Amino acid sequence: MYSLAKKILFKLEPELAHDITLGLLNTSPRFFSLPYQIENKKSLSVSTRAGQWSFPLGIAAGLDKQARLITFFSRLGVGALEVGTVTPLPQMGNPKPRLFRYPADESILNRMGFNGPGVDVVQSNISKHDKKSMILGINIGKNKITPNDKAIEDYLVSFEKLKHAGEYFVVNVSSPNTPGLRELQKLDFLNELFDELTKVNSKNKPIYLKIAPDLNDNQVKEISEFALSSSISGMICTNTTVMENMGKGGVSGELLYDRAKRIRRKVLEVTRNDATFDVIGVGGVSEFSHLWDFWQDGGKVMQLYSSIIFKGPGIFKSFQDQILSVMSYFGFTNLEELIRVVYEEKLNLPKNY
Numbered sequence: 001m002y003s004l005a006k007k008i009l010f011k012l013e014p015e016l017a018h019d020i021t022l023g024l025l026n027t028s029p030r031f032f033s034l035p036y037q038i039e040n041k042k043s044l045s046v047s048t049r050a051g052q053w054s055f056p057l058g059i060a061a062g063l064d065k066q067a068r069l070i071t072f073f074s075r076l077g078v079g080a081l082e083v084g085t086v087t088p089l090p091q092m093g094n095p096k097p098r099l100f101r102y103p104a105d106e107s108i109l110n111r112m113g114f115n116g117p118g119v120d121v122v123q124s125n126i127s128k129h130d131k132k133s134m135i136l137g138i139n140i141g142k143n144k145i146t147p148n149d150k151a152i153e154d155y156l157v158s159f160e161k162l163k164h165a166g167e168y169f170v171v172n173v174s175s176p177n178t179p180g181l182r183e184l185q186k187l188d189f190l191n192e193l194f195d196e197l198t199k200v201n202s203k204n205k206p207i208y209l210k211i212a213p214d215l216n217d218n219q220v221k222e223i224s225e226f227a228l229s230s231s232i233s234g235m236i237c238t239n240t241t242v243m244e245n246m247g248k249g250g251v252s253g254e255l256l257y258d259r260a261k262r263i264r265r266k267v268l269e270v271t272r273n274d275a276t277f278d279v280i281g282v283g284g285v286s287e288f289s290h291l292w293d294f295w296q297d298g299g300k301v302m303q304l305y306s307s308i309i310f311k312g313p314g315i316f317k318s319f320q321d322q323i324l325s326v327m328s329y330f331g332f333t334n335l336e337e338l339i340r341v342v343y344e345e346k347l348n349l350p351k352n353y
């Protein structure tokens with residue numbers, strides 16, 4: 001079904017195709033998820049600070065900015081859906097066109113600029129959905145008109161309004177499409193921001209930090225060490241990357257994979273001995289070997305965005321088939337156990353996977 005839909009959708013302007021797809025999925029989430037549903041198996045669940053992911057793959061921020069696809073993705077059977085980025089006030093985002101596909105590279109360039117309806121609408125949308133056992137993450141950011149020295153207030157407003165609605169939260173300071181946002185990756189700012197968020201985090205929900213893939217090794221080491229020593233519960237690695245030759249915006253998909261993998265590896269080097277610190281991998285993940293590489297580095301769960309656009313929602317079923325088959329190959333009945341052994345014994349993926 002997706003290959004037919006893709007033929008039509010890829011003829012349309014990318015943002016229009018996105019809006020039409022979301023509109024349709026939102027009208028009949030149960031119907032549209034049916035052909036792609038993965039069976040929830042207890043043996044495939046993975047523990048995180050936010051609770052058990054029923055499957056080691058989730059949906060990255062930006063696909064469902066307004067929290068309209070909660071029912072669809074929970075029926076599909078993904079481990080987690082991260083909605084947002086949510087800003088306190090509604091905003092239009094950058095002028096169109098601002099979303100571009102590169103099918104030959106299975107990559108996307110976007111300069112959306114946190115277009116969204118604002119926190120109140122997202123709050124109301126979340127309350128209309130049934131998410132079953134799926135983990136819900138909420139990614140928060142600042143409005144474009146808010147100067148950086150007032151940014152903390154923006155993060156606090158959205159967190160206060162949504163803190164009961166999700167299982168984890170993400171501070172986004174790494175989108176390349178809001179001027180000056182990446183400057184907020186400075187440790188002084190993060191220190192103050194997480195102190196303030198902790199004060200109002202009455203339910204002790206995990207709050208993660210999402211970082212850019214364009215940091216150098218020293219910066220990644222510094223930020224990871226800081227995160228470990230602070231109230232940050234984990235890191236999401238990574239956001240989109242800047243490639244001057246592709247134009248203004250952030251690049252995701254295959255072209256991002258190597259950069260994001262380097263960052264994930266560096267972050268895990270610093271943090272993986274702390275079992276209570278989550279590292280969620282994202283960026284160019286499109287095949288089972290990518291997940292396996294992440295497990296070898298000490299990670300557990302990953303997110304997808306671009307590969308769903310190019311390969312369709314059936315991608316989750318393919319991952320599930322491969323996970324089950326490799327578990328049986330190595331004689332494991334519990335995925336978490338396999339993940340531990342892949343890391344500790346640097347287990348290689350058999351050749352035909």
Ligand SMILES: Cc1cc2nc3c(=O)[nH]c(=O)nc-3n(C[C@H](O)[C@H](O)[C@H](O)COP(=O)(O)O)c2cc1C
Nearest residue numbers: 060061062085110238239252253283284304305306
């Ligand atoms: C169109 C588009 C919009 C995005 N919007 C957001 C966003 O609002 N907040 C965010 O943290 N990341 C956003 N991202 C980044 C993704 O969450 C993810 O980090 C990135 O796309 C890399 O994953 P991928 O290669 O699997 O797509 C967006 C990505 C795309 C393609």
